[in-house]
Amino acid sequence: DRSVSFENLTNSIGVLVIAGPKARKLMKKISPSTNFSNEAFPWLSAEKIDVNLAPSIAIRMNFVGELGWELHHPIEYQNHIFDALMEAGKEFNLKPFGIRAMDSLRIEKSYKLVGTEMSIEYAAMESGLDRFVHLNKGNFIGRDALVKWQQTGFKNQFVTLEVMDVKDADALGNNPIYKDDEVVGRATGGNYGFRVQKSLALGMVKPEFSKVGTQLKMDILGELHKVEVIKDSPYDPENKIIRA
Structure with a gap:
């Protein structure tokens, strides 16, 4: 009937950012079936991956100017993905960073x-x-x-x-x-x-x-x-x- 509907997904999608010199090693660990090499997964590209069985879209970009990926996922999986990242990241000394840290980093990149x-x-x-x-x-x-x-x-x-x-x-x-x-x-x-x-x-x-x-x-x-x-x-x- 050619009807069009719009749905606001703002509160349905969560985002976690993995950034830093060890980001690729962590991504390989949480999604071993994905090739995260620079040739297979270049800057500004995206791919669907699973993080400990949770669906996510990994995007090779971030707002802090470091090697990294954004993980876009259904909000109901956010705690599960966060916990999986923190557990897998222990050997890399993974630490959460907040909006003020992000602001400092983005200003260094203009x-x-x-x-x-x-x-x-x-x-x-x-x-x-x-x-x-x-x-x-x-x-x-x-x-x-x-x-x-x-x-x-x-x-x-x-x-x-x-x-x-x-x-x-x-x-x-x-x-x-x-x-x-x-x-x-x-x-x-x-x-x-x-x-x-x-x-x-x-x-x-x-x-x-x-x-x-x-x-x-x-x-x-x-x-x-x-x-x-x-x-x-x-x-x-x-x-x-x-x-x-």
Whole structure:
């Protein structure tokens, strides 16, 4: 009858992330029938696997910039899969990590988050998503508005920043960024990068202040800190680790 129905599966699907230099060894142990070699299971590919008889979709990607897989599974199997992972991971010293750790790791990779670096406030080009937007592929919803926006000039540009002289507080987001006494942008997120041993922030600034090496200042808890625009992805900029 050509009818279409929609079902919200948000609360039906769970996700666990396996990440780190021993991720492949752990994946081989929990799903021995699957070939997890780089040739058979390359970056950005996916495959159905069983984890201790529990069905899961393993996706070769993650949000922390390490070798790893995401395991998407029916939520009723989550505790079973988690327990199986923790048991199998004992020999690898497997430890759970939470959202704050993930946030620190993703900022070291300049990974953008929906609602902060990617939101209705910014055009895709402002968020550094140029390679995903092709204005010459024909008409699509929003194309005309985006072309007009591009012609009038974008007001923001995504940048990665190193924050100097931080003692006990890193940027969290919504921190104003200054050039002299003028507000020229704001931090969208920030954290300490333990792999690169630097305090980092992501932000949006006026395009004329987005060049690598530009010196600016940022307010953190009422104190102004020097910040410098640096190249994106200060950790593993060539993605050698995540593709290994």
